[in-house]
Amino acid sequence: MTRTEQRLAAANVTVALVALFGGVVTGLFQALEYAGVEIYSSLAPVIRSHYHSVSIHGVLNALVFTTFFICGFVPFVLSRSLQAPLASARLGWLTFWVMVGGLVLASIPLVGNAATVMFTFYPPLQAHWAFYVGLTLVVVGTWLVTLNLVLTWRAWRARNPDGRTPLAAFMSLVTFAMWTIASLGLAAEMLVLLIPWSLGLVGGTDALLARTLFWFTGHPIVYFWLLPAYISWYTLVPRQAGGKLFSDPMARTSFILFLILSTPIGIHHQYTDPGIHQGWKLLHALLTFAVFFPSLLTFFNVTASLETAGRARGARGWISWFGKLPWTDPSVAAQVLAMVLFAFGGVGGLINASFNVNMVVHNTAYIVGHLHLTVGTAVALTFMGITYWLVPHLAGRVLWSRAVALVQVWLWFGGMLIFSPTLHELGLRGMPRRTDIGHVSYMQPQWKTLLPLVGIGGSILFVSAALYFLNMVLTATVSRRAPQAAPDFAEAVSGPDHAPAFVDRWRPWLALAALLIAIAYGPTLIRLAITTPLTTPGLRVW
Amino acid sequence: MATGRPSTVYLWELAWILPSIALPVGMLAALAVTAFGAGINVAGDRGRIDPTKVAEHALFREPGVAEIAPGQYEVRMTGQIWAFAPNEVRVPAGSTVHFWATSKDLVHGLFVPRHNVNVMLLPGQISHAQARFDTPGEYPIICHEYCGIAHHTMAGKIIVEARR
Numbered sequence: 001m002t003r004t005e006q007r008l009a010a011a012n013v014t015v016a017l018v019a020l021f022g023g024v025v026t027g028l029f030q031a032l033e034y035a036g037v038e039i040y041s042s043l044a045p046v047i048r049s050h051y052h053s054v055s056i057h058g059v060l061n062a063l064v065f066t067t068f069f070i071c072g073f074v075p076f077v078l079s080r081s082l083q084a085p086l087a088s089a090r091l092g093w094l095t096f097w098v099m100v101g102g103l104v105l106a107s108i109p110l111v112g113n114a115a116t117v118m119f120t121f122y123p124p125l126q127a128h129w130a131f132y133v134g135l136t137l138v139v140v141g142t143w144l145v146t147l148n149l150v151l152t153w154r155a156w157r158a159r160n161p162d163g164r165t166p167l168a169a170f171m172s173l174v175t176f177a178m179w180t181i182a183s184l185g186l187a188a189e190m191l192v193l194l195i196p197w198s199l200g201l202v203g204g205t206d207a208l209l210a211r212t213l214f215w216f217t218g219h220p221i222v223y224f225w226l227l228p229a230y231i232s233w234y235t236l237v238p239r240q241a242g243g244k245l246f247s248d249p250m251a252r253t254s255f256i257l258f259l260i261l262s263t264p265i266g267i268h269h270q271y272t273d274p275g276i277h278q279g280w281k282l283l284h285a286l287l288t289f290a291v292f293f294p295s296l297l298t299f300f301n302v303t304a305s306l307e308t309a310g311r312a313r314g315a316r317g318w319i320s321w322f323g324k325l326p327w328t329d330p331s332v333a334a335q336v337l338a339m340v341l342f343a344f345g346g347v348g349g350l351i352n353a354s355f356n357v358n359m360v361v362h363n364t365a366y367i368v369g370h371l372h373l374t375v376g377t378a379v380a381l382t383f384m385g386i387t388y389w390l391v392p393h394l395a396g397r398v399l400w401s402r403a404v405a406l407v408q409v410w411l412w413f414g415g416m417l418i419f420s421p422t423l424h425e426l427g428l429r430g431m432p433r434r435t436d437i438g439h440v441s442y443m444q445p446q447w448k449t450l451l452p453l454v455g456i457g458g459s460i461l462f463v464s465a466a467l468y469f470l471n472m473v474l475t476a477t478v479s480r481r482a483p484q485a486a487p488d489f490a491e492a493v494s495g496p497d498h499a500p501a502f503v504d505r506w507r508p509w510l511a512l513a514a515l516l517i518a519i520a521y522g523p524t525l526i527r528l529a530i531t532t533p534l535t536t537p538g539l540r541v542w
Numbered sequence: 543m544a545t546g547r548p549s550t551v552y553l554w555e556l557a558w559i560l561p562s563i564a565l566p567v568g569m570l571a572a573l574a575v576t577a578f579g580a581g582i583n584v585a586g587d588r589g590r591i592d593p594t595k596v597a598e599h600a601l602f603r604e605p606g607v608a609e610i611a612p613g614q615y616e617v618r619m620t621g622q623i624w625a626f627a628p629n630e631v632r633v634p635a636g637s638t639v640h641f642w643a644t645s646k647d648l649v650h651g652l653f654v655p656r657h658n659v660n661v662m663l664l665p666g667q668i669s670h671a672q673a674r675f676d677t678p679g680e681y682p683i684i685c686h687e688y689c690g691i692a693h694h695t696m697a698g699k700i701i702v703e704a705r706r
């Protein structure tokens with residue numbers, strides 16, 4: 001660990017938080033619009049429409065905030081875990097500037113209303129080429145992060161031929177290995193279909209082929225967001241809470257299962273697509289339920305770890321350990337509350353994954369409610385919780401206000417308890433997602449009664465975010481200077497020596513992951529690639 | 543529960559792992575039963591169509607509603623920015639409606655809440671869905687995929703008339 005890793009982390013996290021700020025501001029606009037406030041007329045010409053706002057919100061929050069935060073946090077964790085500097089500081093900075101260059105390139109059309117295509121950018125909606133090229137550069141940057149992590153680990157391995165890879169480093173490597181495999185679909189979509197087409201080099205595209213490549217990456221990207229949160233939950237939070245990780249072997253096993261099972265399940269986002277046989281959809285449903293298993297392992301292991309913390313702090317009995325956790329530590333409070341809401345998000349996800357039951361909720365507001373429990377809370381609130389120690393550590397200043405941080409955390413939790421269930425219910429009542437609900441031609445009375453709650457919940461979330469940014473900015477600029485230690489990694493009740501050595505072997509697991517992808521995606525992708533004429537022209541109708 | 547003694551950890555792990563396998567397996571079994579036994583069908587592969595020549599295709603030459611058998615209605619529908627054609631479907635209560643649909647331009651959605659009609663309309667693909675309408679009333683047909691600036695006006699309705 002040298003100053004370089006800290007600077008790299010600080011640079012990436014700064015970009016992430018700027019993106020998050022843009023994301024929550026546009027989020028507020030949408031929540032108010034749902035509640036019937038005529039917001040967009042006063043925002044012209046900066047924000048041109050509801051769809052312009054939603055596109056900015058989705059891209060900044062789900063793609064930019066997450067990716068930059070992860071590319072700052074995970075290398076920092078790996079470097080600390082191996083107690084070694086990154087293999088190449090120059091590569092680290094090159095990576096950062098490639099990603100920033102991509103972000104700037106993509107942001108120009110996005111902000112200028114030339115890429116109002118949502119964060120899913122389904123063709124034949126055609127954004128400006130700079131949007132696709134910019135996002136592709138960000139993905140290329142993530143591959144360079146993988147390269148740096150692998151080189152760092154190999155150098156460590158050469159110095160420690162017999163040592164067990166520490167858990168946090170192991171998890172960091174799995175996260176980026178999984179993502180590098182998974183991102184190939186998106187890269188293919190961009191390089192083969194969208195970029196040549198948006199540049200006018202080819203005349204047409206195809207909606208189904210593009211969607212299939214998109215969702216190859218689009219589901220595992222959720223694990224790319226979640227696994228870094230899990231790294232914190234497994235390796236840092238137990239220690240921060242005063243306890244131990246319950247089981248290192250079980251933690252390793254669950255990450256290996258995520259490596260294998262994250263990608264060959266993407267067609268569960270395409271249950272309602274024509275052109276893909278039901279048999280393949282059913283196979284992806286089956287594998288989606290399989291990936292529920294490592295999620296359950298994580299739920300158990302993290303909960304048991306928190307229990308050791310509560311007991312170490314004097315709790316007895318079955319339940320009281322939960323109350324004994326250090327709730328006055330905003331970093332712990334944020335992440336434990338994120339876990340609580342994530343349990344509901346996981347259950348909701350099973351409904352989405354359930355083949356025909358999905359028809360009740362697909363593309364409705366239910367999905368928006370679900371996403372705000374998973375990315376919007378499990379990931380975002382955890383990342384906020386991490387920054388409550390990471391930003392003071394990087395800035396060398398104490399957190400500006402613990403009290404404000406605690407209020408912020410509970411406001412997020414409370415706001416989400418209003419916002420998300422309301423959207424779930426609106427979806428069950430048939431309200432579509434990503435739609436200018438304030439101006440629909442088919443308003444239903446059973447929606448109207450609930451819509452104000454979306455505005456109220458969203459406003460509470462916005463206030464929470466505003467307090468968060470206030471605290472972050474003041475911490476980084478005016479708070480009292482004093483070195484702030486980063487939390488140490490948790491010891492385990494059952495340590496790595498209980499995990500069989502084959503868990504740490506890379507080749508068999510990577511081969512198995514590739515095999516499952518070939519089985520689940522191979523026939524469909526090959527058929528589509530061979531038989532699809534690229535004839536659908538692009539349209540820009542926003 | 544966690545005593546801090548490594549030797550007991552694996553027993554707790556086992557106690558959790560077994561139900562964690564049983565739970566998804568049980569759910570999958572329930573899912574398989576409804577997938578094959580309940581007549582609720584997700585979209586499948588119904589073949590390609592040239593998206594630039596939809597009006598020349600036999601299915602979509604004349605979009606509209608037709609009774610194909612007693613109580614069985616077929617709707618041949620196209621989606622385009624920002625309307626369905628036809629945008630009104632009238633059937634008697636108790637009818638089964640078979641939707642055949644495609645898109646002439648962008649990705650659209652064909653969604654009738656609470657009736658198991660939820661399918662994407664992709665340019666280049668033929669979509670199919672079917673549903674029974676038992677209760678008289680008016681039901682919205684909603685485009686539930688973002689398709690441009692007036693996406694929120696893309697809708698139609700199904701009018702289910704009481705049998706006389």
Ligand SMILES: [Cu+2]
Pocket residue numbers: 621622624649650651685686687688689693696
């Ligand atoms: Cu539409």
